[in-house]
Amino acid sequence: MAKEKKLAPGDRAPDGHCLDKSGQETSLSGFWQEGPVLLTFLRHFG
């Protein structure tokens, strides 16, 4: 199993595109640029 590189406080957060609930493309940075974000990664929806 490949080891992913873990982030630590002080690291720059990776940005990337994803979709919102309506299918619109958005970027994570668009959220944190408006203010601090509590970002939680879910294992899955279900």
Added chain:
Amino acid sequence: MELHREEIEAAGLRIVALGLGEPKHARQFGDKLAPNVDCLTNEEPTLHAAFGIERGNILRLMAPDAIRAGARAASRGHSQGQATGDAQRLPGTFIIDRGGVVRYAYYGKFAGDQPELAELVAWWRENGGERESAK
């Protein structure tokens, strides 16, 4: 997450949840369990991997703590439906400031392993988070 939402938002944090699946899955999940949370989705776990979130093996996904976490969720009315995405992906929680810097990182060690959100919010407040939020 929804249980502590008001407390989290009062500390100046916006909650964003990123899962794996199609937008309809994020919509179904959000409408049912987190109607006031920004639910985002990816079909591929590229962002999960970029944040260093690993896949768990069966021992981590079915660990006694994972089963207890599932039972706690069930006792709050959450039920496991048909999973989308990558059910082997472990959870993770981060605070990211407006400059895009990670201020807090928590990597779930087993399925359902989340930080204690009340403690996380207290930590954020003690470490100047509200000043950051007010900028």
